[in-house]
Amino acid sequence: MDEEIFIDCNQKTLDLFGCTKEEIVGKPPYEFSPKIQPDNRPSKDKALEKITNALKGKPQRFEWRHKKLNGELFDAEVSLNRIELGDKTLLQAIVRDVTERKKTEEQISMLAHAIKSISESVCLTDMNGNIIFVNNSFSSSYNYSDSEIIGKHISILLSSDKPGALLNKMLFDTLKEGWNGEVVSRRRDGTEFLTSMSTSVIKNDNDDPVALITVAMDITDRKKSENELRQSKQMLQLILDNVPQRIFWKDVNSKYLGCNKNFANDAGFSSPKEIIGASDYDMPWKTSEADYYRLVDNEVMETGKPVFHIIEPQTHLDGKIAWLETNKTPLYDEHGRVVGMLGTYEDISERKKAEEQIKESEERFRSLIDNMIEAALIIDWTGEIIFANNSAARLVGLDNPEQGIGKSVFGFLHPDDKKRVLKAISKTKFKPAPFLDEYKIKTVDGKDRWVESLGTKINFSNKNSLLVTLRDITERKYAEIELREAKEKAEEMNKIKSNFLANMSHELRTPLVGILGFAELLKDKLKEKPTTEMAERILTSANRLMDTLNLVLDLSRIEAKKVDFNLKPYRIPELVESQIQLFEAVAERKNLFLETKVKDQNLFAKVDEQIFRQIINNLVNNALKYTYTGGVSILVDTTSGDDKPYVRISVKDSGIGIPQESLGLIFQEFRQVSEGFNRHFEGTGLGLTITKNFIEMMEGNIKVKSTVGSGSTFTVMFPLIQDYAQVEIKKASEVDNEKFTQKILAPGEKPNLLIVDNDESSRDIIKLFLKDLFKMDFADSGEKAFRLVNDKIFDIILMDINLGKGMSGVETTKEIKKIESYKNVPIVAITGFAMRGDREEFLQAGCTHYLSKPFSRAKLIKLLSEIAPVKKTDH
Numbered sequence: 001m002d003e004e005i006f007i008d009c010n011q012k013t014l015d016l017f018g019c020t021k022e023e024i025v026g027k028p029p030y031e032f033s034p035k036i037q038p039d040n041r042p043s044k045d046k047a048l049e050k051i052t053n054a055l056k057g058k059p060q061r062f063e064w065r066h067k068k069l070n071g072e073l074f075d076a077e078v079s080l081n082r083i084e085l086g087d088k089t090l091l092q093a094i095v096r097d098v099t100e101r102k103k104t105e106e107q108i109s110m111l112a113h114a115i116k117s118i119s120e121s122v123c124l125t126d127m128n129g130n131i132i133f134v135n136n137s138f139s140s141s142y143n144y145s146d147s148e149i150i151g152k153h154i155s156i157l158l159s160s161d162k163p164g165a166l167l168n169k170m171l172f173d174t175l176k177e178g179w180n181g182e183v184v185s186r187r188r189d190g191t192e193f194l195t196s197m198s199t200s201v202i203k204n205d206n207d208d209p210v211a212l213i214t215v216a217m218d219i220t221d222r223k224k225s226e227n228e229l230r231q232s233k234q235m236l237q238l239i240l241d242n243v244p245q246r247i248f249w250k251d252v253n254s255k256y257l258g259c260n261k262n263f264a265n266d267a268g269f270s271s272p273k274e275i276i277g278a279s280d281y282d283m284p285w286k287t288s289e290a291d292y293y294r295l296v297d298n299e300v301m302e303t304g305k306p307v308f309h310i311i312e313p314q315t316h317l318d319g320k321i322a323w324l325e326t327n328k329t330p331l332y333d334e335h336g337r338v339v340g341m342l343g344t345y346e347d348i349s350e351r352k353k354a355e356e357q358i359k360e361s362e363e364r365f366r367s368l369i370d371n372m373i374e375a376a377l378i379i380d381w382t383g384e385i386i387f388a389n390n391s392a393a394r395l396v397g398l399d400n401p402e403q404g405i406g407k408s409v410f411g412f413l414h415p416d417d418k419k420r421v422l423k424a425i426s427k428t429k430f431k432p433a434p435f436l437d438e439y440k441i442k443t444v445d446g447k448d449r450w451v452e453s454l455g456t457k458i459n460f461s462n463k464n465s466l467l468v469t470l471r472d473i474t475e476r477k478y479a480e481i482e483l484r485e486a487k488e489k490a491e492e493m494n495k496i497k498s499n500f501l502a503n504m505s506h507e508l509r510t511p512l513v514g515i516l517g518f519a520e521l522l523k524d525k526l527k528e529k530p531t532t533e534m535a536e537r538i539l540t541s542a543n544r545l546m547d548t549l550n551l552v553l554d555l556s557r558i559e560a561k562k563v564d565f566n567l568k569p570y571r572i573p574e575l576v577e578s579q580i581q582l583f584e585a586v587a588e589r590k591n592l593f594l595e596t597k598v599k600d601q602n603l604f605a606k607v608d609e610q611i612f613r614q615i616i617n618n619l620v621n622n623a624l625k626y627t628y629t630g631g632v633s634i635l636v637d638t639t640s641g642d643d644k645p646y647v648r649i650s651v652k653d654s655g656i657g658i659p660q661e662s663l664g665l666i667f668q669e670f671r672q673v674s675e676g677f678n679r680h681f682e683g684t685g686l687g688l689t690i691t692k693n694f695i696e697m698m699e700g701n702i703k704v705k706s707t708v709g710s711g712s713t714f715t716v717m718f719p720l721i722q723d724y725a726q727v728e729i730k731k732a733s734e735v736d737n738e739k740f741t742q743k744i745l746a747p748g749e750k751p752n753l754l755i756v757d758n759d760e761s762s763r764d765i766i767k768l769f770l771k772d773l774f775k776m777d778f779a780d781s782g783e784k785a786f787r788l789v790n791d792k793i794f795d796i797i798l799m800d801i802n803l804g805k806g807m808s809g810v811e812t813t814k815e816i817k818k819i820e821s822y823k824n825v826p827i828v829a830i831t832g833f834a835m836r837g838d839r840e841e842f843l844q845a846g847c848t849h850y851l852s853k854p855f856s857r858a859k860l861i862k863l864l865s866e867i868a869p870v871k872k873t874d875h
């Protein structure tokens, strides 16, 4: 080149540029270049710069992009050198086409780039193991920068006790055919990780090994998931081997692909592996069984549908036949094609045996129930009849039990009891206890029957149901109803009896006032025998009649429960002694001794004084009555019974005694030891009955011991009051004493008395009894009495309660009490109604005192003397 112009060139140059010499000489090089070079500089500027530099004596060597004559571009390496040729300074340009080299370089660079950026770690070493190259993945995996690792020996990357030995082996194998394996690698910070490594030799064109390439991959995660997979596989195997179910799977030809341990056992193999490839015909089962298994396998695989709950037999090695419940399911591949089947089964031999036993026992149970005399039904909880026996059919009038099956049991219940039974049944469902009831049912022909029924929860045909047994109790029920009616009637009769007795006693009392009163007056009046004796006999007889009346009245009081006790603590010996006194005369007359022995004067018990006296009377009276020689002794002491102390009163006689067989009888009403026409003794047979009742009503008891011919002992006990210092003890009242009244009625102005009574005899008797002591007016009706009290002021009124027609005594008293001036006037109620409760009514009406009919003169005078106002005498 001269300056920037080509002046000559060789043939190679012409080939390169694709032109003739004429076409190139005289032209500058930039004419054979693109306008712009790859570094973006204009070719002309760059060329001139290079030329200038070269001319200055600085040889230039650079890459240049040229253009052939036909416009094709190519890369060239250009060197410009100044040459002196004579005096001329020329430039020699050598252009070398580097297109191929460039391509190779680019490829290498690309390769290097690729190696740099692939995820596997790549490392190149020389034949001595010194690292000459690592890619990005390598340096980041091992945590070294390029500069830190290049030049180092590869052994620093390996974690091994003897990395030298490992390396020798690696090298040996690599040179032979390459090496690969798992190696524990070490990072810069010393931490280790598992890598899969492969090494191979890099050879030059002459096939000489020049370097080694190592590719390493971090397999920590892969190892972990491999481990996990292995573990889960092991777990699956463990599960398979430990479930009680047998599990197996087969291919499309029904050849076994696998199974669990339990299945292998059944098939007589020691491990599941041994079964692979075998068919059912290689198993201990019978050919017929294997045929059947195969049949179902095919069906499952052909239809692609699972089959469940196949009950089938399976013969084992030892000849035992097991019963299986098998499920078979087709197995599909990822394309949905059937590739085999999975089977599971359970050995249900035990269950089947139990079921058979249940069935057997159910059949036995059925035949038992079928033949039972009692009716039996099994119903479900809706009341539907599941089973009925012959007796049940008979009970409701069906020809056979089948006619009842499926029907509701409620259709057979009587409307009266339907609801109740329904409730009882539904309760039984939730309670373990059976229900027992009596109710009415309706037979198919509409008849009512009474049944006694027991409902028990049972398990029938594997269902929770109710067994109902029924017994026809219609006859018994009617008998019961009759009995109840009879009892009610008896009670009614007894009530009528009590009322009758009460009325009778009232009706008899009123005339007795006359009989007793007149007899008493006659006895006083008459001086000569035998008329005095007659009067006395009338008096005795009337008294006996009155005693009987009193007993009858007491009995009706007890039965009507109208006895109201006035219970107070008394010194019992004192009460006994004062009562016994009354019998001294009788004993003397019969020439019998009568003694009272008291162990302790301080024995207290809570009793009603009047009733207690009546009890003692009755016992002592009987004792004297039935004794002819010897006498009667009364003992008061204490005893203990049922852990409590008692006061004991024993009345012992030396009389005729009571036969053993009659001892239970004498306390029954109207019963006597000698009864009927050959009765030896007078009496009503009521005394002991009433006594016993009274004693028991006061929490005491009575016993009797007796020997015929030598005497009887009646023992009465009352609970003893131990701490008697604490209680207020009542004093026994004085015994009636006739003389006593006469003292009271002092002479003076006679009080005014109004006697209201519709019975003439009663009025007359009172008139005679009181004639010297009172001024008297009489009224035979309430109305008349009311008129009289308005005319005159009376000091005392004697008011009969039963006045027959018109106002009663109670009404009259009420009216009188309304009059101001009668507010404080005593009114004595006189009545034959000697019931205790009645007294309250009289007192409430305004009566201030009470006297029951018949009364003796003494009793009447005593009462009146107590209430009569004291009036001044005329003197």
Ligand code: ADP
Residues within 6 Å of the ligand: 618, 622, 623, 626, 653, 655, 656, 657, 658, 666, 671, 672, 673, 674, 681, 682, 683, 684, 685, 686, 687, 688, 689, 712
């Ligand atoms: P009664 O009015 O007949 O005496 P009770 O009920 O007092 O009635 O007595 C029933 C019967 O018990 C008497 O009829 C008599 O046979 C018998 N009895 C009662 N006390 C004695 C006794 N102390 N000795 C023998 N028999 C007695």
